[in-house]
Amino acid sequence: MTSASTPLAPRLPVMGWQTFRGARDATLPSLLDHSRHQLTTSGRAAILLALECVGVGPHDVVLVPTYHCPTMVAPVLTLGAQAVFYPIDDTGAPRLDWLEQHAPRQAKAMLATHYFGLPQPMESPRAWCDARGIALIEDCAHAMFGRSGTRAVGGWGDVAIASLTKFFPAPEGGVLALNRPDLHMPLLTPAPLIQQVKAAADILHMGASHDRLTGLNGLIRGVFALRGLLRRPQAPRMSTGSAPPSANPTRSSPSPSPALAPAMDTLDDAVDANMSLIDLPLSHRALTRASAWVSTEIPRQRIVQARRRHYERLLQALQGNDGFRPLRPQLPADSAPYVFPLWVRTPDPGYLEMRRLGVPVSRWDRLWPGVPSIDGDAGVSWSHHVLQLACHQDLSDQELDAIVVQVRRLFGA
Incomplete structure (x- = not known):
């Protein structure tokens, strides 16, 4: 996929002078x-x-939902376990009625997700897992802030996880939180010095790339451009008559398996689907100091307020069209959205055009091989029809308006 050389707007938060505004606590x-x-x-x-x-x-x-990012499945396969996919309803909640009938008795854990940063009710999944001795992993990758019912997000699972890059201007980072007293934190190895330096440099580079560091943008971009020139490898010389190496042939993707079949039969299937397993040593490495500092020390109230304001702005601008509609037409009070989910009647080829133009949009259309077709499941449909529009705190009103213009142009009825 070819992207515009200058993105319309940053897809994720970037460092800028505005990063340090507002109250420390949200x-x-x-x-x-x-x-x-x-x-x-x-x-x-x-x-x-x-x-x-x-x-x-x-x-x-x-147990993994049918609506997922491949990074939700790869950890399961990396540990040699099997992923069995379960359906979700039209609110994104697990279909417990289906699980009651079809979940394997040997299921050890269930991944339940707060999609789009809009907290899901967790009382029922928690009770269902407790009744069967299944560990509940609460996926808060989209929901760094908020409440689900009577608890803060991350307070329902035996374990909860989150992603820092979706909410903070950091190039890497996640969160692991434990609720069960019998569970123990893993021991992580320190990041090497080169990674420490690279993380700090990446934070500044991303901000300058999007003109968020007024007074330093040109200098920082120049330094990185020079580094790129110095590190550019020489093209290998080819002998007369030789041909360039051909790419490895790609096999066709495996046919969907029954509902209870494993996510894949061999590791080769994952490679064929252009999805990789996880680097185990990297997964057990501590976060770099620069990324940790950005995630824990910058003010948070601006993050929550701006995301809510941007969601509401998109909500007002993208209603009343037969070609698309907001998937969630109301913003829950106790939430800080990750993205604005937009249901589009005919998303292709417009989605590829948005990506080419650099519009900050994504879609979970790379489902893991073996995802079944289940009656009443919203997950597979969402993977095709739901576009995730950026609404993070570092977007300007002009950038939001530009997103709206492209949505109306490409998908309007």
């Missing part, structure tokens, strides 16, 4: 306030560590 609780949490290198590393904490290993079964 009005909503954060997973970073959790009394037993640990910073990890990424959200998917946090999932892997969470699975290890509850004892998931080879041949165990983990």
Whole structure:
């Protein structure tokens, strides 16, 4: 996929002078306030560590929603376990009626997700798991801030995980939080010096790339451009008559398996689907100091307020069209959204055009091989029809308006 050389707007938060404005504490609780949490290198590393904490290993079964990012499945397969996919309803909640009938008895853990940063009710999944001795992993990758019912997000699972990069201007980072007193934090190795330096440089580079560091943008971009020139490798010389190496042939994706079949039969299937397993040593590495500092020390109230304001702005601008509609037409009071989910009647080829133009949009259309077709499941449909529009705190009103213009142009009826 070809992207515009100059993105329309940053897809994720970036460092800028505005990053340090506002109150230190937010009005909503954060997973970073959790009394037993640990910073990890990424959200998917946090999932892997969470699975290890509850004892998931080879041949165990983990229940995963049909609507997912591949990084939610890769940790399961990395540990040699099997992912069995379950359906969700049109609110994003697990279909417990289906699970009651079809979930394997040997299921060891269940991943339940707060999609789009809009907290899901967790009382019923918690009770269902308790009744069967299944560990509940609460996926807060989209929900760093908020409340679900009577508890803060991250307070329902045996273990909870989150992703820092979705809410803070950090190039890496995740959160692992433990609620069960019998579980123990994993021991993580320190990040090497080169990674410490790279993380700090990446934070500044991303901000300058999007002109958020007035007075330093040109200098920082120039330094990175020079570094790129110095590190550019020489093209290899080819002997006369030689041909360039051909790419490895790609096999076709495996056919969908029955509802209770494993996510994949061999590791080769994951490679064929352009999805990789996780680097285990990296997953057990501590977060760099620069990324940890950004995630824990910058003011949080601006993050919550701006995201809510941007969601409401998109909500007002993207209503009343037969070609698209807001998936969630009301913003819950106790939430700080990650993205604005937009249901689009005919998303292709417009979605690829948005990506080409650099519009900050994503779609979970790379489902893991073996995701079944289940009656009444919203997950597979969402993977095609739901676009995730950025609404983070570092977007300007002009950038939000530009997103709206492209949505109306490409998808308006």
